[in-house]
Amino acid sequence: MKPVYALVDCNNFYVSCERLFKPQLKKRPVIVLSNNDGCVVSRSQEAKALGVSMAAPLFKVRDLVERHQIEVFSSNYALYADISARVMHTLEELSPEMEIYSIDEAFLNLAGFNSKDGLHQHGQHICHTLYQHVGVPVCVGIAPTKTLAKLANYGAKHYPATGGVVDLMDQRRQKKLLHITPVGEIWGVGRRSTLQLQNMGINTALQLVQMPLQTARRRFSIVMERTIRELNGEPCIELDNQPAAKQQILCSRSFGQKITDYDQLRETVCEFAARAAEKLRQGQQMTQMVNVSIRTSPFDAHEPCYANSATAKLSTYSNDSREIVALATQLLKSIWKEDYRYAKAGVMLGDLCLEDRLQPGLFDDPQQRAHSRQLMQAIDQINHSGRGKVWLGGQRPQQDWFMNRAHLSPAYTTRWEDLPQVF
DNA sequence: TCTGGGGTCCTAGGACCC
DNA sequence: TCTGGGGTCCTAGGACCC
Numbered sequence: 494m495k496p497v498y499a500l501v502d503c504n505n506f507y508v509s510c511e512r513l514f515k516p517q518l519k520k521r522p523v524i525v526l527s528n529n530d531g532c533v534v535s536r537s538q539e540a541k542a543l544g545v546s547m548a549a550p551l552f553k554v555r556d557l558v559e560r561h562q563i564e565v566f567s568s569n570y571a572l573y574a575d576i577s578a579r580v581m582h583t584l585e586e587l588s589p590e591m592e593i594y595s596i597d598e599a600f601l602n603l604a605g606f607n608s609k610d611g612l613h614q615h616g617q618h619i620c621h622t623l624y625q626h627v628g629v630p631v632c633v634g635i636a637p638t639k640t641l642a643k644l645a646n647y648g649a650k651h652y653p654a655t656g657g658v659v660d661l662m663d664q665r666r667q668k669k670l671l672h673i674t675p676v677g678e679i680w681g682v683g684r685r686s687t688l689q690l691q692n693m694g695i696n697t698a699l700q701l702v703q704m705p706l707q708t709a710r711r712r713f714s715i716v717m718e719r720t721i722r723e724l725n726g727e728p729c730i731e732l733d734n735q736p737a738a739k740q741q742i743l744c745s746r747s748f749g750q751k752i753t754d755y756d757q758l759r760e761t762v763c764e765f766a767a768r769a770a771e772k773l774r775q776g777q778q779m780t781q782m783v784n785v786s787i788r789t790s791p792f793d794a795h796e797p798c799y800a801n802s803a804t805a806k807l808s809t810y811s812n813d814s815r816e817i818v819a820l821a822t823q824l825l826k827s828i829w830k831e832d833y834r835y836a837k838a839g840v841m842l843g844d845l846c847l848e849d850r851l852q853p854g855l856f857d858d859p860q861q862r863a864h865s866r867q868l869m870q871a872i873d874q875i876n877h878s879g880r881g882k883v884w885l886g887g888q889r890p891q892q893d894w895f896m897n898r899a900h901l902s903p904a905y906t907t908r909w910e911d912l913p914q915v916f
Numbered sequence: 917t918c919t920g921g922g923g924t925c926c927t928a929g930g931a932c933c934c
Numbered sequence: 935t936c937t938g939g940g941g942t943c944c945t946a947g948g949a950c951c952c
Contacts, residue, residue: 526920527919527920527921528920528921529918529919529920530918531918531919531920532919532920534920534952548919548920549919550918550919551918551919552917552918552919553918553919555918568920594951594952595951595952596952597952598952680950680951681950681951682950683949683950683951684949684950685948685949685950686949686950714926714927714949715926715927716925716926716949716950739923740923740924741922741923741924742922742923743921743922743923744921744922745920745921745922746920746921747919747920747921749918790919791919792918792919836919837920839921897918921952922951922952923950923951923952924949924950924951925948925949925950925951926947926948926949926950927946927947927948927949928945928946928947928948929944929945929946930943930944930945930946931942931943931944931945932941932942932943932944933940933941933942933943934939934940934941
């Protein structure tokens, strides 16, 4: 049976989450900021209309914010992750096959619903159910390929007359929408390719579809070729309902205040390493490669700038925080330079494998491994108990890495103290 | 003063082997 | 001056996504 993809995408998801618990924010301009209150990452329709652009640094839109009394929130990932889980759970019941694509969107396979009216109606049903059960508004795009489903969703969001559902199973409608869509809106066509395409005289998605496949392959890559095939209705990207194990784990942050002191930076990097190690254990994985990177701000023209990273291998695969933190510390030492104001640091773990697929090394000490596992389990249990935290000597916990979060909303759904009250 | 974080995939080029 | 051919594996960097 030919696949029928539906892309369900929440409307300005982070803003919608904030609105759930503050209904007075409906119809008002609202924005949510990235970590550190750096950039705008989610905007309500009203904020978009006022000219707040996506990814704009806060200081560049501060005027607009004040002039129009835009409501501002720091990002509250605990809240968004919990609402996301509710959305996905509801969707699971509406479709047998689904792929969670990101925190706020999922692909469904609707191959069972074949008649044209049935599909559109089912799309509306999805919208209504999610709004009723979770309270989050969504748009649905339906099409024979994922890239076209993305396009359909773009149409549903962009043109309110669609009522939030666009069915692109029909070729004539595909062509119509492709014709009025700028090429840069297509899934897989980023900023660089958009510029290059425009230089070739290709401005609309329809013009892209008409590009010969060999040209796409030669001038761009196999990725572009696939995009064009998909836009032509030929499915090249399958539904992936069993996400593969992670290939790398990254923990990095920009700092609210620059760091100049080695010990402070070391504590921060150790904390990142410990966090990364914890994520590793959550996925029952082990790592053999640790990478540490540090940098000054790339935006500051007046200051001396420096960026460097270092990578090293552990002697065997491990997910023991002690080993990972120790190696990260060594790596930091090797790239640290005095007299710079550091703006960002990160720890990346690569070369991952699943714990139960591990080939023991020749010099592995099984007893030591068992001991390490027990210790790490104990640490994770305590840290997840909600009753206290333990950490290694070098870490800098509870400091939130010098982050700015001036507009944080309560963790309404995941902390007892923050439960909303009704009077 | 203030510019996110966490990923994936592809490609080119170097190292190395026979 | 001429300086193999073919293959694999690894890595860094680019482009893209949300």
